[in-house]
Amino acid sequence: MDHTAALVSLATSVPPHLFHQGEILKAARAVMADRYSQFETLASLFANTGIRHRYGVKPMEWYLERRGWPERTQAFLEGAESLFLDVARKAIASADLAPADIDTVVTVCSTGIATPTLEARVASKLGFRTDISRVPIFGLGCAGGVSGLSIASRLAQARPGTNVLLVALELCTLAVRHDELTKANVVAASLFGDGAAAVVLRAGDGGATRIEATGEKLWPDTLDVMGWSVDPEGFGVIFQRTIPDFVRDNLGPAVAEILARMELPIDDIDRFVCHPGGTKVIVALERALALDQGALDQEREVIADYGNMSAPTVLFVLERLRAHGLPKRSLLTSLGPGFTASCVALRHAA
Structure with a gap:
């Protein structure tokens, strides 16, 4: 029997607010140009990224106001929980499973802080069992999708026949800054969007x-x-x-x-x-x-x-x-x- 982990299902989800790249440039210019003399020199970054549009967890107006930790955290908790529920349900359904069939959940996220962590916050809404194993992972950043898949696969392999759910979820747009007039901040504004992906893994039975x-x-x-x-x-x-x-x-x-x-x-x-x-x-x-x-x-x-x-x-x-x-x-x-x-x-x- 092959005890390597099989990829049973894969689903993705994005938040509801769609922003075209030109719209984001206009907003960034309104926030930064008057205070940052290098902005117009760096504005070409928005056209050179190859990005047509992105998704955000909040409407554009929200990002135009300066925000601190409490507002960012509240936006993170609301947006991340909603996105987690959506992408997890898709992946579980695609695997022909019910939430109660999930034995381990691995949550990868580096763009917000939540304690209790996200999978605990949505557990009752999703219908996870009370004996589910929770593995929240913070700090992997852009490596988190692959590293998370690696960790989840090893957890599945360690317990053949169990179902492991990986959720990689990031709300990068919530880190937009009005006070940091730097090239790095303009690069971030030109690149980052919000989204989530979920994978169900299982070892010990068939899988393509x-x-x-x-x-x-x-x-x-x-x-x-x-x-x-x-x-x-x-x-x-x-x-x-x-x-x-x-x-x-x-x-x-x-x-x-x-x-x-x-x-x-x-x-x-x-x-x-x-x-x-x-x-x-x-x-x-x-x-x-x-x-x-x-x-x-x-x-x-x-x-x-x-x-x-x-x-x-x-x-x-x-x-x-x-x-x-x-x-x-x-x-x-x-x-x-x-x-x-x-x-x-x-x-x-x-």
């Missing part, structure tokens, strides 16, 4: 797509590459280095190292499934992985339709690739605070 292996690479002395600063107003984005350059120079050797530990030749990977941090990051990924320019087509489409939603974004890409038909072997990759590369190898039986 299985988690074959997982691996990570943590680079030393890279705490400043990406993360949050925390102050009385809320989270503030940290981008201290040029991430596309870091990806181009470092990801290829890291993936080769991870695949060697997995005992998988790189030539056996039919499709890399990448977290699309933005257009420049996608180009850097193609170069780092020696792919043809344009090979990461679904990554470009996801970033165009949703922006960078942090952790769940790569699972949106996987959802589209599943709809088109997965090849025999694919490798999910994402990069996040640490600075860390996370990989999951999928084996698919047609």
Whole structure:
């Protein structure tokens, strides 16, 4: 019997408010241009991201006012609970299960703080059992979708026959700042959106797509590459280095190292499934992985339709690739605070 974890279902969800990229630029200009002399120089970022539109948990008017921790936290709790319920129900139903059939729930989120955590807050509304195992994970950022899938798969493998629900949910837009007149803040305003993805995993029985292996690479002395600063107003984005350059120079050797530990030749990977941090990051990924320019087509489409939603974004890409038909072997990759590369190898039986 194959005790590797099978991907039973995958679902995605976004909040109700749709923002076109030009609309977001107009709003950012209204908030920042008069106070930040470099804004117009940086405004081209909005056109160069490849993003058509994004989704937010609040209407545009909400973001135009300065907000502190209490308002951000209230918006996070309301929006995240609603999105969690929607995406979890979709994934559970797609797996032909009921919420009471879920044995373990893994929640990945780095854009808000909730104690009790999100899965506890929605447990009674969803119908989880009282003996469900809860695994909330904070701080993985953009690596969270792949790292979360890795953790959830190992939990499923440890208890064959049980159902593990992974929910990766981020409300990046709630971190918009009026006070930080910096290039990093303009970059964040041009890129980030809100969304959620959910996966049901189970080991010990049949499944067309299985988690074959997982691996990570943590680079030393890279705490400043990406993360949050925390102050009385809320989270503030940290981008201290040029991430596309870091990806181009470092990801290829890291993936080769991870695949060697997995005992998988790189030539056996039919499709890399990448977290699309933005257009420049996608180009850097193609170069780092020696792919043809344009090979990461679904990554470009996801970033165009949703922006960078942090952790769940790569699972949106996987959802589209599943709809088109997965090849025999694919490798999910994402990069996040640490600075860390996370990989999951999928084996698919047609």
